[in-house]
Amino acid sequence: MKKKIGVYVCHCGGNISDYVDVEKVRQAVENDEGVFLSKTTMFACADSNQKEMVDDIEKEKLDGVVVASCSPKLHLLTFRAVTERAGLNKYNYVHANIREQVSWAHSDNKPGATDKAIQIVKAAIAKVRHAESLEPIKVKATNAVAVIGAGVAGMRAAIELAEAGSEVFLIEREFFVGGRVAQWDDLCITEETGKELITRLYDEVMKHKHVTLFTGAEVVENTGSVGNFTMKVKITPRHFKLQCTEGSLQKAIDACPVEVPDEFNFNITTRKAIYHNYPSEYPQLPAIDMKNCTRCGECEKVCNNIDFSQKTEYLNLKTGAILLATGFDPYEPPKGEFGYGEIDNVVTFPQFKRIVHYCDDKLIYKGKEIKNIAYIYCVGSRQLDGENKYCSRYCCTANIHTAITVKKKYKGIHNFHFNRGIRTYGKAEVWYDESSRLGDIYLQSFEHAPPVIEKIGNQTIVKINDVLTTDKELEVVADLVVLVTGMVPRKDNAIGNLLKVPKGRDKFFNEIHMKLRPVETVIDGVTIAGASQGPKNIMESMNSSLAAATKSFSLVNAGELALEPTVAEVNKETCEWCGKCDEACPYNAFEKVEMDGKFIAKVNAAVCKGCGMCLPVCPANALDLIGLTDVDMESMIDALIPQV
Amino acid sequence: MAGGKVNSSSKILVFSTEKISDPAIDMAGLLKLHYPPTIYTISVPCSSSIKPRWILHAFEQGFDGVFIAADGTDCPYGESCTEKTGQIVNQTMEVMKEQGIDPARLKMAAICSVCSEPFVKHVKSFTEYLNKSEN
Numbered sequence: 180m181k182k183k184i185g186v187y188v189c190h191c192g193g194n195i196s197d198y199v200d201v202e203k204v205r206q207a208v209e210n211d212e213g214v215f216l217s218k219t220t221m222f223a224c225a226d227s228n229q230k231e232m233v234d235d236i237e238k239e240k241l242d243g244v245v246v247a248s249c250s251p252k253l254h255l256l257t258f259r260a261v262t263e264r265a266g267l268n269k270y271n272y273v274h275a276n277i278r279e280q281v282s283w284a285h286s287d288n289k290p291g292a293t294d295k296a297i298q299i300v301k302a303a304i305a306k307v308r309h310a311e312s313l314e315p316i317k318v319k320a321t322n323a324v325a326v327i328g329a330g331v332a333g334m335r336a337a338i339e340l341a342e343a344g345s346e347v348f349l350i351e352r353e354f355f356v357g358g359r360v361a362q363w364d365d366l367c368i369t370e371e372t373g374k375e376l377i378t379r380l381y382d383e384v385m386k387h388k389h390v391t392l393f394t395g396a397e398v399v400e401n402t403g404s405v406g407n408f409t410m411k412v413k414i415t416p417r418h419f420k421l422q423c424t425e426g427s428l429q430k431a432i433d434a435c436p437v438e439v440p441d442e443f444n445f446n447i448t449t450r451k452a453i454y455h456n457y458p459s460e461y462p463q464l465p466a467i468d469m470k471n472c473t474r475c476g477e478c479e480k481v482c483n484n485i486d487f488s489q490k491t492e493y494l495n496l497k498t499g500a501i502l503l504a505t506g507f508d509p510y511e512p513p514k515g516e517f518g519y520g521e522i523d524n525v526v527t528f529p530q531f532k533r534i535v536h537y538c539d540d541k542l543i544y545k546g547k548e549i550k551n552i553a554y555i556y557c558v559g560s561r562q563l564d565g566e567n568k569y570c571s572r573y574c575c576t577a578n579i580h581t582a583i584t585v586k587k588k589y590k591g592i593h594n595f596h597f598n599r600g601i602r603t604y605g606k607a608e609v610w611y612d613e614s615s616r617l618g619d620i621y622l623q624s625f626e627h628a629p630p631v632i633e634k635i636g637n638q639t640i641v642k643i644n645d646v647l648t649t650d651k652e653l654e655v656v657a658d659l660v661v662l663v664t665g666m667v668p669r670k671d672n673a674i675g676n677l678l679k680v681p682k683g684r685d686k687f688f689n690e691i692h693m694k695l696r697p698v699e700t701v702i703d704g705v706t707i708a709g710a711s712q713g714p715k716n717i718m719e720s721m722n723s724s725l726a727a728a729t730k731s732f733s734l735v736n737a738g739e740l741a742l743e744p745t746v747a748e749v750n751k752e753t754c755e756w757c758g759k760c761d762e763a764c765p766y767n768a769f770e771k772v773e774m775d776g777k778f779i780a781k782v783n784a785a786v787c788k789g790c791g792m793c794l795p796v797c798p799a800n801a802l803d804l805i806g807l808t809d810v811d812m813e814s815m816i817d818a819l820i821p822q823v
Numbered sequence: 824m825a826g827g828k829v830n831s832s833s834k835i836l837v838f839s840t841e842k843i844s845d846p847a848i849d850m851a852g853l854l855k856l857h858y859p860p861t862i863y864t865i866s867v868p869c870s871s872s873i874k875p876r877w878i879l880h881a882f883e884q885g886f887d888g889v890f891i892a893a894d895g896t897d898c899p900y901g902e903s904c905t906e907k908t909g910q911i912v913n914q915t916m917e918v919m920k921e922q923g924i925d926p927a928r929l930k931m932a933a934i935c936s937v938c939s940e941p942f943v944k945h946v947k948s949f950t951e952y953l954n955k956s957e958n
Contacts, residue, residue, distance in 0.1 A: 251866075259841045279852035280864055298863065497940045607957030679899055681846075681936040689937065691846075701842045701936060702899055745868075763871075765901035790900035791872020795911050800876070807867065812877050816836065819863045 181243040181271075183215040185235055186300065189223035189248035191278055198282040200293045204247065207297040215239060223248045229261050236265035243307040247275035253695055268312030270744075270806065271570055275303035287473035294719045298819045304820035306811050313805065315741035320406035321499040322738055324731045325350060329392065330358025331717055332709025333504035335360055339728040340502075341387040345735060348496050349392045354417055354466035355456055356381055356394065358506050359710075360717060362529065364445060364536045367580040367607060367716075374457065376717075381461045393461060393494075401501075401677055404788060405704030406740040410496045416489030417466040424484070426701050428453075428465055431482035439471045445509070445530040448537075453478055453485075464696070472738050485654065493797040499735030500704045502727050503688060505674060507710035510559030510664040517555050517662055518632040524639050525632065525660040526775045527558075528578055535585060542589045544659055550591050553641040553657035554578055556598040560665035560714075563626045569685050571665025571714040576607040578663045579614045586617055594619040595655045597630045597643055622655075623647050632660060666714040678705050685712040698727040706730050745806040746787035747794070754779040755802040760793035767794070824867070833887035833953035835946060837864040838873050842899050844892035844934040844942070851939035858943045859950050862890075869900050870931075871907035875915040878929060882919070887953045888928045890946060895933025925956065 189197035209217040216239060218229045223246050235241060241508070244267070246258045251274040259269035277296040285292035305490045322345050326337045329351035335347045355361070356377065363373035384390050393414060400411035435451035444455040450456075452472040455465040467485070468477075479485050509529045514520035519527070523545060526534065534544055542549040556578070556673050560571040582594040596619060603611040615621070622645045624630060629642040644650045649797050661726060668686045675688060680700050683689035688707045691699045698706045706727035709720040734740065747760075747768070756778035761769040768787040769780050780801075790805045827954040839845050845866055851858070867873055878889050891908065898904030908931060916926035930949050934942045 251843075252846065252849065277848070278877040279849035281852075281854035281860070283855055284858060285860040286855055287857045288860055295863065302863075447957070456925070481896075575848065679897060683841075684937060701846065725885075751847040763903075763907065765903060788900060792869060792900065792903070792907055793869060794872050795874045795914075798872070804868070804872065809874070809876070812865070812874075813880050814880050815865055815888075816877065816884055819865075820834070 181213045181310070182407070183239060183241045184213045184243040184304060184307055185232070185239070185241040185243075186304065187223050187228070187232065187246045188212055188217070188219045188277075188300065189194065190221045191248060192222065195248070195278050195282040198286045198289050198292045199277060199296045200289075203293055204277075204296045204300055207557040208300050208304060211301060211304050213243070214304060215241065224254050224257055229257075232261050233265040233753065234256075236262060236267050242265065242271060243310055244270075244272045245275055245300065245303045247277045247296065247303065250276050251276040252278070252691060255642045262506050270313040271307065271310045271685060273303045273307040273310065274302050283483070296819075298821060301710075302818040304814040305808075305814040309810050310806075313744040315738050316744050316746065316784050318406050318742055320638060320738055320740040321497050322346060322349065322735045323496075323498045324500045324502055324735060325408070325410055325496060325498040326502045326504060328352075328358065328504040328506055328709070328711070329356040329384075329394070330378060330504060330506050331360045331376060332506070332720045333358070333502070334377075334384050335760070336502050336504060336708055336724040336728040336731075337390050338380065338387065339725055339820065340732055341647075342387040343728075343732045343736065344390065345732055347387075347390040348498060349390055349414060350396045350398060351392065351394045352397050354395045355460050355462065356392070357461070359645055361456070361460070362445075362533070364532055365580070365584055367576055367610065372378070374392050376457070377461070379458070379722065381433065392462075395466065398604075398672055399493075400675055406499050408501060410497045410498065410501075412494045412496055413496060414492040415469075416491065417464055418469070418485060418489050419464050419466065420484045420486050421464065422484065427482040427484065431478040431485065434477040434481050435592065436475060436477060437471050437473055439468070441689065443735060444533045445527065446776065447526070447530050447533055488707060499680065500706070500731040502706050502708060502731050503674065503678070503680065503711050504708040504724060505669055505672070505711040507666040507714070508669050510571075510667045511661055512558055512664065517630075519633070519662060522632060522634045522639055522660070524658065525662065527662050527664045528581075529664065531659075531661045532581060535581065535588070538589070542592065544803075547658065549658040551593045551595065551656060551658045552582070552585070552661060553595045553597060553655050553659070554661045554663055555632075555641070556596065556601075556663045558662040559663045559667065561599065561626065567667065567685070569714065570601075570602060573661045573716040574665055575602045575716060576604075576610060576716070578661070579603060579610050579619075580607075582619060583610060583614050583617060586619075595641070596621045597624050597641060599626055602690065621647070622653060661721060666710055668704065678702055680705055680707070683713070685713060687711065698723055698730055704734060744784075744787075744806060745787060746784050746789045747782045747791065748791065748803050748805050749780050749782055750801040750803070751779055753798060753799045756780055757798060759796045759798065763793045763796045765790070765792065772773070832859045832861045832955075835862045835888040835890055835949060835951050835953070836881045836886045837862060837890045837892055837946070838857065838870065839864050839892040839934070840865075840867055840870050840894050840898075841866050843894045843897050843936050844870075844938070846936045847934050847938045847942050848892065850937065851943050853869055853877050854939055856939055856943045857947050862946050862950070868903060869896050869898060871904045871911065873908070873911055875911060875918060878915050879918060879922075882924055882928065888930065888949055890949055891929075891931040892934040892942060893931050895935065897933070919938070928953065
């Protein structure tokens with residue numbers, strides 16, 4: 180039982196102390212059994228306070244520490260590290276959450292919040308009184324990382340991990356790498372094309388002997404946990420032999436009678452069942468889309484590299500960590516939203532980018548030369564009624580950049596931007612400036628009065644009550660209407676479900692903490708990068724991908740992981756092997772062993788995940804979780820009830 | 824009835840889980856979705872690790888209700904969690920009946936990692952039920 184407990188109650192600026200009387204909390208616990216020292220502090224996590232805590236622990240020889248502050252998700256590890264720096268085993272630290280679960284949750288009831296904070300701190304003190312020093316369990320970690328998605332984020336992460344010294348499995352569901360960026364032409368600011376970026380990344384990826392790229396590959400099963408995942412990967416064949424000659428390929432493509440909408444061009448063109456998306460695409464070997472192939476055999480007659488005997492393969496990959504860079508889907512407007520699918524000259528922004536790519540000296544859509552272009556912003560983003568409340572971040576900049584490109588590339592273009600406020604943040608503001616100087620017209624409305632699109636005779640007319648000219652109704656006769664669509668999560672996000680990665684309110688993958696732990700998920704060993712996490716531009720995707728790569732690397736590089744020692748423990752006296760714990764354990768962590776003439780259960784500490792599923796099933800109550808024993812639990816429950 | 828009233832509002836002990844329902848309850852605070860301050864949370868790794876004796880201990884000590892914010896199908900430890908937590912609840916309710924404790928004072932609902940609003944709704948309606956039934 181501890182006699183020298185230090186208790187620190189945090190103001191968190193005013194985040195806690197505006198609602199909880201922190202001094203009253205301190206006074207309420209200062210005479211609790213075992214409490215030797217109690218303080219309030221403006222910011223418990225501040226360097227100065229951490230230093231003071233280290234001094235207190237060293238000077239006063241504290242044997243237990245409690246900090247009452249924010250959620251343990253934020254600073255449990257911070258304060259465990261403080262105790263360690265002061266030479267006290269970190270399991271003698273207990274965290275009390277009086278911000279997320281008290282001051283903020285009960286900001287409507289200050290006395291109630293203070294009372295609750297007192298009981299919560301008392302419970303933490305009760306727990307720390309019984310705390311014991313523990314040593315982490317070491318497990319071997321496979322120095323390999325599975326990177327899911329070979330777009331810009333995934334490839335960048337793969338290169339970084341390989342350079343650092345990890346084995347990388349780069350797993351791409353499509354037959355070709357590059358993701359969304361490969362579909363993009365000129366990119367904002369640098370004027371490089373998406374294809375150029377992809378080529379550079381692909382070349383680097385292929386240079387590394389430690390990166391293995393799988394295309395047409397999908398993870399179908401996953402077992403294990405951080406340090407030791409085993410993934411089953413399904414590999415769909417391309418039905419092409421490795422050596423393929425350009426000439427006979429074109430003949431095969433010409434011979435293929437199947438024509439399907441080309442998703443790479445956002446369905447504005449068609450492609451054959453034998454395809455590559457563009458001539459220099461990587462990997463350079465084409466593929467046959469078996470969902471649409473009719474097996475007519477015409478291609479085989481002209482190209483002897485086609486091989487229909489190739490079969491789906493399954494591989495088992497062992498990795499220590501998983502990095503998700505699965506990207507986004509462009510928002511697809513439902514039929515009728517701003518005339519989409521109903522009026523023939525209404526297209527989405529991604530489609531527009533492809534149209535611009537294919538038109539050289541004249542901008543032509545459906546046989547008609549385009550001069551007047553109306554851009555409708557925030558389609559599928561910042562929705563008033565729909566679920567997408569967020570801003571998609573990239574669209575204002577990307578669209579204005581494209582509008583300038585169009586104006587410079589073709590003669591006689593007039594750009595009309597129907598917007599809800601332009602957000603060309605950061606360095607992109609210069610593009611907004613340039614487009615204005617080039618004579619682009621900006622018309623603005625609020626979300627409840629969006630522009631209206633009508634087809635009158637042969638003309639497509641866009642009307643708006645423009646708030647910039649005191650709500651005057653203005654009309655534009657548009658040759659083309661571009662719906663500036665935002666980003667939505669991937670429609671097929673099976674990998675997220677498979678790995679049980681939580682999603683946020685926007686349905687994108689969710690990090691543990693937006694600011695403090697921005698690439699980790701609650702699933703240990705699984706990190707997220709790029710637009711799988713939410714709308715991002717390429718620069719932001721790179722930032723997160725490098726962060727996720729570094730985080731993954733830090734888990735696997737040492738070859739050993741220190742796991743929480745809070746695993747199950749068997750009471751050898753009371754255990755009479757019945758096997759119920761073994762049945763309940765999802766990880767086969769139990770073993771039947773003979774001891775002192777009887778059979779008892781033994782826990783394999785490296786396999787046990789500390790979930791505790793075995794605890795309630797033991798008829799003899801012979802199982803406890805280290806750090807959460809009956810004594811710990813019951814003393815916390817007792818402390819939560821005020822003594823009257 | 825075991826465990827008399829100690830506050831104007833019923834005291835509820837919530838067992839929540841570190842990876843799934845804790846984040847939801849934290850986020851409820853972040854979003855300032857208010858609920859009664861007589862609701863206290865103790866974290867466990869997984870909702871299927873809760874011993875019936877802990878629940879019964881809470882009633883003995885004076886808690887009016889116990890709410891299990893279960894992992895449900897989101898449990899990172901395995902699919903069997905929902906079923907196992909259900910068994911714990913059923914088993915505990917049997918003992919509660921034997922001891923003359925209203926089994927409705929124990930409640931379980933799956934609270935996913937972003938289920939802040941459902942959590943607040945559950946504990947509010949549970950508080951109302953307990954306030955009514957014990958007056």
